[in-house]
Amino acid sequence: MSWDDAFWVGLRETPAMSRTRAALPIVEDDATLRSLLEAAEVPPLLAAVAYATGDRSILRNEFVPDPNAILDPNGGLSPQAQAEARDLAAAALGRYRDAGCPPPATPSHDDLRPLLEFVVGGSAEDDYLPLFEEELGIAGEDLRAPGWRKEELAPDRPFRVVVIGAGMSGLLAAHRLGQAGIPYVVLEKDEDVGGTWLENSYPGCRVDVSNHFYSYSFAQRDDWPQHFSTRDVLLDYFRRCADEFGVRDHIRFRTEVTRATWDEDRQVWVLQVRGPEGEETLEANAIVSAVGQLNRPSFPDIPGRDTFAGPSFHSARWDHGVDLAGKRVAVIGTGASAVQFVPPIADEAAEVLVFQRTPPWLLPTPDYHDDVSEEQMWLFRHVPGYASWYRFWLFWRNCEGLLPLVTVDPDWEPKDESVSAGNEMVRQMLLGYLQAEFGDHPELLEAVTPHYPPAAKRVIRDNGIWARTLTRDDVSLITEAITEITPAGVRTADGVEHAVDVIIYGTGFQASKFLTPMEVVGRGGVELHEHWKGDARAYLGITVPGYPNLFCLYGPNTNIVINGSIIYFSECEVRYVLDALRLLLEGGYGSLDPKPEVHDAYNERIDAGNLTRAWGVSTVNSWYRNETGRSAQNWPFSLLEYWQQTRRVNPDDYVLR
Structure with a gap:
């Protein structure tokens, strides 16, 4: 196969995928309507009804979720308050039905603020509101799309990008490159897309993040069969995304990168690849590594x-x-x-x-294997905006509210089983669950009881x-x-x-061995793994000094433990990568290389942050730490902070040539 212009096939603007679809009309009578609302979680229900009908009076103070009841899907509301809230919502939806189910008006920023503040349990900080609006996406807009095209910035400049991996992050990167009109190719070692969801086919395999959150923000489904989908359902989702994004024609399957070398004189990467037709070479102006952390199995070092x-x-x-x-x-x-x-x-x-x-x-999750009920499916399809508000409610409950529960109190003793009063509260809750599950088997209960802090x-x-x-x-x-x-x-x-x-x-993955087994040779002929010496680091988890125009997705310190979904991180990272490419094209630069001092200061802060979390101070064995004992995987701060840091590239952080 020749890597000439004909190879970079199918270049076109990626079709926009609708985030939401028009709600189906409500035709049910009052009694049926009220019974259907029993399946709704109250905070997103009230916000959705207020959005759909314009009736803000149902957002009463007594229905505001309790921020301290973050684990409760109904926000800590009493059964009586829940019933009253559903009654008000049913009455408002009945009036909406009788008016012919008019489509809601596109809300302004000012319209959304009181609804968002209601769901998060009070006044929202101004810094959070833009993030909240992006996550909500109530108008169906893809607010993380590039918003520019190469033909506008550098129409005559040859510029190609190689994406390594066609899993969740690789498909996302390809989608955004297509939206920006940048020629690209995806190299995938497997025979199909899906990454970890293709390779892991063991019985019982499923996601442990709710699918309404573990899915692209701009490519939502309202027909997930279960709350936590099986591997086959997720694989089908990513296959459909590859087709609907228009990226499948750009993917070369059964093709693995063995070596990538930076050519300083020509400002390009030279890649050695192994495919169905043997060894070949291609060149690219930039590389996006989307090989992930959980793709190389780890076997225990056991004699024999x-x-x-x-x-x-x-x-x-x-x-x-x-x-x-x-x-x-x-x-x-x-x-x-x-x-x-x-x-x-x-x-x-x-x-x-x-x-x-x-x-x-063990985290008690009663609906972990449950189907989405017919009543819940009806809500997603008939109540305008409920699917978006439900997803946002999941985002908020799995967002910043849980971080204090894993934060180290320096005065808390002892720290071997919990790290703070909040962490001890979680430990007691989880202990109670274990005692309820194994209480009739005392020896087994002792064996399954952890003796380390929750989230370590x-x-x-x-x-x-x-x-x-x-x-x-x-x-x-x-x-x-x-x-x-x-x-x-x-x-x-x-x-x-x-x-x-x-x-x-069932011994996990070589999570800390980023980008293995390929060799990556940067400036001065230094191989990346020799540079890292078993302790991988990157600026924002994305860029590494001495390796220009190399961008990592799900790179060092971008794993999340209790707050968020990895897809959220990938969307932040890919937006940053596309902005870096914009900077190169717009400024006529050949390379973008992070300044060592910026990289080092960032990683010092990451290390210090991880030492304030349960996983950073605990000595329990965990894939969260690499062979040096450092947490090279985890992000220790808020989702807001990572979103803020990756919205736009700061040119001062880089050497541009």
């Missing part, structure tokens, strides 16, 4: 791992050719993936032995299935340390050899 005589595999590379029926199966690990796949394989295998190093905290490791959503699985007669939880893998099974520190037929590793 290669000696096991039976089938063994990692959950991220599930071997569907292995029949587990009637088998004795060992599962190593009790992290997020294992908690999802152990229950379904327990229904199939004869016996499952679960080897646990550190128990996870990833918290796992649970609807009771973990306890139901571990208390089965054919499932055993083993907490003795593994000393070796033998041809017959797993030997533990107590000398017992546990004979098994199959071993499944």
Whole structure:
């Protein structure tokens, strides 16, 4: 295959995807309408009805959500207050129905402010309002689109971008590049789009962020079948996005970048790639790395791992050719993936032995496997703006309000199990859940109880299935340390050899090894991984000094623990990348390279910030830290701050040539 002009096929403006669609008319009678509203969460319901009908009188002070009840979907309102609020909403929607369901007027900034302030539980700071309006997107506008096109800034300048990876972030970057009219190609090592949602096909795989939030802000669905979708549903979503964004023709599948070298004289990246037709070379003015953090499986360093005589595999590379029926199966690990796949394989295998190093905290989520009810689906489709306000309500509840609960109180002692009064409150709540789930099994309860602060490791959503699985007669939880893998099974520190037929590793990913295994050679011939020396850092998690025009998505310190969705971060990052490209094109520059002093000061602040959070001070083993012990993954501050820092590139932060 030739990397000539014909390769960069399909260049066109990416079609705009509608964020919202017109609400279906309300035809139900008063009694039916009122019954349907029982499924609504009150704060977004009242805001949506006020928006749709123009009746602000229903936004009464007694219905304002309690900011301290951030975990309550109804904002801490009493059952009586909820019923009264739904009565008022039903009456207003009845009048709206009788008036013929007129489309709501496009709200102004001043119109939206009281509605937004109502939902967030009081007066909103001015800094937050622009972010809130973007997240709400009530008018259906894509407020994060580039807003410019290359043909306007530099019509005669050749400029090409390579995007590495066609997962969630890569598709987003491609979409924005298409909107800006910049020629690009996406190189994807797999045979289809989807990234982690393509590669992880283990039984029970699903997202742990509500889908109304874990989806592009500008490409919403009102027909998610479940609140937390399965892998297959998510993969279908990203496949549909690839098609509707018009980016699939730009993707070269089964093509992997092995090396990228910066040519200082010509101000271009020279990439060595391996594809179906062998080794090839191409050049690009900029690279967007969208390879993610959770794409390379991590196997434990256990002696004898290669000696096991039976089938063994990692959950991220599930071997569907292995029949587990009637088998004795060992599962190593009790992290997020294992908690999802152990229950379904327990229904199939004869016996499952679960080897646990550190128990996870479980977050009670009763609707984790539930379908979206018909009543909720009706709300999304018939009440104008309810889907947007519901998504915004999820955003707010999963946004800044939870950060104080993981913030370290320097005077709090001891810090080994909690880091503050708020964190201890969360610990007691989660302990209560474990006691309710495992109370009839005291030995098991002791084994599954964590002894580290909540949020120091990833918290796992649970609807009771973990306890139901571990208390089965054919499932055993083993907490003795593994000393070796033998041809017959797993030997533990107590000398017992546990004979098994199959071993499944649920041991996570090489999250801190960013951009591996490709080599990236920057200015002066310095290879990026040698530069990092196992401790990856980047300015805003996006750019690295000495590697001009290289942009990372989901890079160092852009993982979130309790506040937000990774898609939110990707949208912020991609907007920043597009603004950097605008700066290059508009100014006629060949390269943009972050100043070392800016990069270093930023990372010093990130490190200090992480030490104020539970995950930064706890010594528990976690993928949140790299091999040096530093938190190279997590963002320690508010979502607002990252949004503010990535809205626009500050030219003073960079050397432009």
